[in-house]
Amino acid sequence: AYYENVIVSKPDPAVALITLNRPNALNALNAAHFNDISSALREADQDPATGAMVITGSDKAFAAGADIKEMKDKTFAEAYTSNYLANWEVIAKLRKPVIAAVSGYAHCHTSLGNVAIYVTLVGKLGGGLELALQADILLAAPSAKLGQPEINLGVIPGGGGTQRLARLIGKSRTMEMVLTGRIIDAEEAERWGLVNRVVREDSGVVDAAIKLAKEVASKGRVAVTAGKEAVNAAFELSLSEGLRFERRLFHSLFATKDQKEGMTAFAEKRKPEWTHS
């Protein structure tokens, strides 16, 4: 499908690359842009050929947050009755892994893997960071700048920034980001565990994200889906419920051909051939 604000490509037959493309607004996320992002991600999630997705922005900005000009005149009644931002969670509901490559600005709401959550993390601010925070793995370019600057606009993060960030980097660091709006750089984000790592290689953060996505996509899909679901359960369940959920999922994988193939291949000292079944 063609999208006005998003470029979709296949750098590898098993990897979908979704690039936020609203350059004259630094990938600020207006309604049309966000609809394009969520449709492109959902399409890739449902495509049987795709094993993992990478989301990224431009060198200058993964995503500079929600579109302030679009939000400016919204009333409480409009925001409340339309449940503004309720569709934000679409990324968190995807079944396949999403890697965000963040360069430039990423306001913290983004989390798709390189965008406003600033996910091929060149940078994400506000909604950008919150978008990125919904990705499963975050890689940052050295230029990435992440922040939740909403406090400077008279509001607070509305895309999960206060909740996901607090779980990721702890209460006091989240408080500092949310209450001061301070933008942190890639090094600090790495130290705080906000991103997996800063990609310093010349080939860049998007290439590194694609490489990682290819590796994930080369595994058995049933097990990858189970692994993502089990890790995500750690954020929702108590430890004993989570351990029980994990063990049941583990048991269920003994019903798959991929488990028989994986363990047989190990015993026969050869590479497994996954059938994703």
Ligand code: HXC
């Ligand atoms: C609308 C934006 C925008 C935004 C940038 N632009 N960010 N438009 N919404 N969030 C537009 C500018 O108006 C300008 O358009 C063009 O993009 C280039 O931006 P500049 O400001 O000229 O660039 P620069 O000087 O390099 O500064 C970059 C920046 C700054 C530091 C990222 O643009 C900035 O502070 N942006 C706002 C970031 C922010 O507060 N984000 C949080 C939003 S609230 P024109 O037409 O003037 O040239 C939020 C809530 C999320 O995200 C809720 C859940 C999703």
